[in-house]
Amino acid sequence: MPNNPFVNLFGRSPVGPIQRHMTKAHECTTQLVPFIDALMAEDWVEAERIQQRISSLEREADQMKKDIRVNLPNSLFLSVPRSDLLELLSVQDKVANRAKDIAGLMLGRKMKIHPDVQPAFRRFVERSVEAATQALRAMDELSELMETSFAGREVKLVEKLIDELEHIEHDTDEMQIKLRAELYKREAVLPPVDVMFTYQIIEWIGDVADRAERVGNRLGILMAR
Amino acid sequence: MTLIAEYGTILLVLACLFGFFMAWGVGANDVANAMGTSVGSRALTIKQAILIAMVFEFLGAYLAGGSVTQTIRSGIVDPSMISPEQMIFGMLASLLAAGTWLLLASIRGWPVSTTHTIIGAVIGFAAVGVSVDSVKWLGVVPIVSSWVISPFLAGSIAFMIFLSVHKLILDTDDPFANAKRYIPMYMFAVGFIIALMTLTKGLKHVGLHFTDLQSFGLSVLSGLLVTVLGVLLMSRIKDEPSGKSHLHGVERVFAILMIFTACAMAFAHGSNDVANAVGPLAAIVGVLQSGTIHAQSTVPGWVLLVGAVGIVVGLATYGYRVIATIGRHITELTPSRGFAAELAAASTVVAASGIGLPVSTTHTLVGAILGVGMARGIAALNLKVIGTIFTSWVVTLPAGAILSIIYFFIFQGIFG
Numbered sequence: 001m002p003n004n005p006f007v008n009l010f011g012r013s014p015v016g017p018i019q020r021h022m023t024k025a026h027e028c029t030t031q032l033v034p035f036i037d038a039l040m041a042e043d044w045v046e047a048e049r050i051q052q053r054i055s056s057l058e059r060e061a062d063q064m065k066k067d068i069r070v071n072l073p074n075s076l077f078l079s080v081p082r083s084d085l086l087e088l089l090s091v092q093d094k095v096a097n098r099a100k101d102i103a104g105l106m107l108g109r110k111m112k113i114h115p116d117v118q119p120a121f122r123r124f125v126e127r128s129v130e131a132a133t134q135a136l137r138a139m140d141e142l143s144e145l146m147e148t149s150f151a152g153r154e155v156k157l158v159e160k161l162i163d164e165l166e167h168i169e170h171d172t173d174e175m176q177i178k179l180r181a182e183l184y185k186r187e188a189v190l191p192p193v194d195v196m197f198t199y200q201i202i203e204w205i206g207d208v209a210d211r212a213e214r215v216g217n218r219l220g221i222l223m224a225r
Numbered sequence: 226m227t228l229i230a231e232y233g234t235i236l237l238v239l240a241c242l243f244g245f246f247m248a249w250g251v252g253a254n255d256v257a258n259a260m261g262t263s264v265g266s267r268a269l270t271i272k273q274a275i276l277i278a279m280v281f282e283f284l285g286a287y288l289a290g291g292s293v294t295q296t297i298r299s300g301i302v303d304p305s306m307i308s309p310e311q312m313i314f315g316m317l318a319s320l321l322a323a324g325t326w327l328l329l330a331s332i333r334g335w336p337v338s339t340t341h342t343i344i345g346a347v348i349g350f351a352a353v354g355v356s357v358d359s360v361k362w363l364g365v366v367p368i369v370s371s372w373v374i375s376p377f378l379a380g381s382i383a384f385m386i387f388l389s390v391h392k393l394i395l396d397t398d399d400p401f402a403n404a405k406r407y408i409p410m411y412m413f414a415v416g417f418i419i420a421l422m423t424l425t426k427g428l429k430h431v432g433l434h435f436t437d438l439q440s441f442g443l444s445v446l447s448g449l450l451v452t453v454l455g456v457l458l459m460s461r462i463k464d465e466p467s468g469k470s471h472l473h474g475v476e477r478v479f480a481i482l483m484i485f486t487a488c489a490m491a492f493a494h495g496s497n498d499v500a501n502a503v504g505p506l507a508a509i510v511g512v513l514q515s516g517t518i519h520a521q522s523t524v525p526g527w528v529l530l531v532g533a534v535g536i537v538v539g540l541a542t543y544g545y546r547v548i549a550t551i552g553r554h555i556t557e558l559t560p561s562r563g564f565a566a567e568l569a570a571a572s573t574v575v576a577a578s579g580i581g582l583p584v585s586t587t588h589t590l591v592g593a594i595l596g597v598g599m600a601r602g603i604a605a606l607n608l609k610v611i612g613t614i615f616t617s618w619v620v621t622l623p624a625g626a627i628l629s630i631i632y633f634f635i636f637q638g639i640f641g
Contacts, residue, residue: 005591005610006261010557013604075609079601146604147559151396 011076014085015143017068021089022139022215024061025096028054029132029208035103036125039111040118051103058100065093079146080222088218092139095132095211102204109197117182124175124205131172131209134165138216145223155223162216172209176202232640233513236313243320244506244528245535250327251339251498252539256282257547258587259494260487262594264548265555266563268483274552275545277484278491279537285495285578286533287526289423292581293497294524294532297343297504298511300581301368302351306359309512314640315354316505318632319346319625323501326624338585338617339501342625344368347505349626350633371582372618375573376592383569383596390561391600394475404478405459409452415485415568416451419492420444422575451485458484479560486567493574494586495536501583503532558594562602566593588614 031054038047068089072082105111113121138161141154148154179202187195260278263269269277304312323342330337344365351359394403424440435443458481462474507524558566570586570593577584591610598606 004258004551005587005613006258006551007554008607008613009591009594009610010555010603011605011607013557015604075607077598077606077608079598079604148395148400149391149601151391151400153396153398153400 012071013146014068014072014078015146017064017071018085018089018092019139019142021061021064021068022092022136024057024064025092025099026132026136028057028061028096028099029129029212031057032099032102032125032129032205032208033122035106036122039106040113040122042112044107044110047107051107054100054103058096061093061096065089079149081225084218084222084225088215088222091211091214091218095135095208095215098204098207098211102201102208105197105204106201109194111194111198111201113198114182114186117179120175120179120182124172124179124202127168127172127175128205128209128212131165131168131212134161134168135212135215137161138165138219142219142222150223158219158223162220165213165216169209169213172206176206236317236509237513240313240317240320240506240509241531243317243324244503245531247320247324247339247502248499248532248535249539249542250324251502252282252536252541253543254327254331254337254539254547255339255498255586256491256494256536256540256544257551258590259490260548261551261555262558262563262567262590263483263487263490264552266480266483266558266560268480268560268563269487271545271549271552273484274487274548275540277487278540278544278548281488281491282495282536282540283533285492285497286499286536287495287529289492289496289575289578290499290503290529290532291524293500293578293583294504294507294529296364296368296581296583297347297500298508298524300364301344301347301361302355303359303361307351307355310640311355311637312512313509314636315347315350315629315633316508318350318354318629318636319343320505321632322346322349322625322628325628326621330621335620338587338621339498340583340585341372341617341621343501343504344583345622345625346629348622349629353626353630354633354637368582371577371584372588375577375584375589376595376614379566379569379573379589379593380596380599381569382572383565383593384600386569387562387565387597387600387602390565391602395561400475401478404475408459408478408482409456411482411564411568412455412485413448413452415448415482415489415571417444417448418568418572419489419575420447422572422579423492423496425579455481455485476560479564483560483564483567486564486571489571489575490567490586490590493571493578495533496578497574497584497586499529499532499536502535503528504583506531557603557605562594562597565597565602566590569593569596585617588617 031050035047035050035054038050069086072078072086078085138158141158141161145154145158180199183195183198183202256278260269260274264271264274302315307315323339323346326342327337327339329335348360348365393407394400397403421440421444424435424443425437459478462477462481507528510525510528567590570590573589573593574584574586591614594603595606595611597603
């Protein structure tokens with residue numbers, strides 16, 4: 001019914017698409033754990049397969065991000081500030097980007113992790129992914145937040161989720177410090193270039209958790225307004 | 226006078242047919258706008274919506290449609306300045322013009338408002354076909370201003386209602402308990418307001434006269450009736466233990482409330498829009514019966530009946546499909562929002578019907594929904610719709626007038 005005002009009155013809410021984008025970004029990060037496993041087992045074929053998967057997931061996330069941006073014209077009156085939503089989207093996207101970077105670099109250099117630190121390394125990756133999962137949990141509440149019109153009860157719930165997210169990110173910070181220390185102990189006997197890139201990867205994996213925490217922060221700002 | 230003597234019966238039949246057809250159009254197209262919000266928010270199934278619409282559109286049209294019908298019949302044009310023949314031609318022309326424009330606009334997908342078309346048509350034939358002085362311009366001013374005021378008024382009321390809902394129920398530690406506590410108040414308000422507006426102003430045409438005190442008393446009674454019924458229905462809803470469904474429990478309680486506001490919307494819509502179909506018919510009937518129209522004479526009950534039946538038939542034969550379509554498109558409204566918008570819109574329209582002002586139910590409801598949106602109740606609203614409303618004012622009025630003038634001169638040429 002093209003001429004009926006009610007058909008046009010309700011604009012497409014960006015909340016659903018933004019939540020789906022976060023799910024996609026999270027999926028990118030979850031692939032990192034099997035990827036690390038394949039690398040540590042030196043199964044380069046499997047590692048490449050997973051890296052390709054992460055790449056294509058990140059591309060899909062990018063496309064979703066572009067779609068959302070296109071569908072937020074100024075004539076759309078939103079119940080939350082448009083800039084806040086767009087910022088949130090950007091930060092979410094950065095989580096996926098980092099995951100892709102990590103997989104690409106580690107595969108490209110056929111990176112080897114010293115067997116002694118492999119368990120700690122794996123745990124580090126897992127914890128970072130857990131941060132992304134926690135961020136997803138918080139983002140899943142966005143639609144509830146909208147429905148309750150940011151009622152105090154729902155806000156408190158999400159605040160608890162964000163607190164937990166910060167705790168997880170703090171964990172990854174400590175793990176990062178320990179791993180760097182382990183690498184420092186051994187760096188004299190390892191090829192220097194490899195060492196530098198290993199430091200890079202440790203930082204990037206920590207970034208995944210950092211950026212997930214930033215998503216939580218952005219959500220917190222949205223609630224504060 | 227010879228025209229009336231010769232063709233009187235034919236003209237009457239023609240007028241009744243056109244009026245019925247117009248009413249059919251209202252039932253087929255317009256009612257969907259009034260009921261769409263209830264279906265879209267899943268508060269009612271389509272079957273329930275149609276049932277409620279049939280009953281309450283009929284009641285609204287027959288019981289409370291008299292004032293607005295009277296306005297269209299003799300409130301816009303001065304009967305003393307128009308000859309009986311001209312009145313008949315003009316009103317027939319208006320009906321035809323509105324029907325033509327509705328058809329054309331529906332096919333082409335243009336925004337259409339029956340109210341604006343009819344008013345434009347009546348003003349058109351009188352101002353151009355007879356004389357500019359035959360139009361009660363002083364009477365036209367409040368009508369046109371009501372078109373601007375009603376969306377704003379409904380919007381403000383909806384804003385305040387939703388704010389109260391948010392404060393009292395949604396933003397509390399136990400929304401479900403507070404919903405069960407406060408929603409009966411809203412139920413009372415629905416019954417009370419609609420009854421009050423109708424009783425104090427509208428029922429003269431059905432032969433019922435109440436003093437103000439009686440009206441107030443009856444309104445309180447109907448408010449209590451609605452509350453009792455509502456509480457009974459509410460008691461069947463149990464709270465769910467898990468955190469997420471807690472909200473859905475609240476919305477289900479609001480859905481009960483929306484049953485009553487849906488009735489109110491249907492009643493309001495019928496009371497205001499029936500006049501679009503049978504206002505001109507009432508004018509023609511008046512002329513045929515007495516040779517001229519006395520501004521004081523009330524609209525005959527059977528005229529309202531023709532309109533009421535026409536609306537119901539339109540609903541039954543075609544309107545149900547349109548309601549389903551619109552309901553499918555409106556998915557972003559939850560009952561707590563829908564209720565606020567419907568109560569605001571229904572109150573505004575019923576008040577207008579009581580005063581005798583023809584307003585656009587659709588625009589009023591759009592205004593109400595925008596009001597809820599301003600209170601951060603809706604995720605995304607397309608403000609371009611406001612442009613559509615402006616277009617309706619600017620395009621539909623002249624369109625109705627021009628078509629009416631053309632038909633008027635055709636009739637004059639054939640019969641005059």
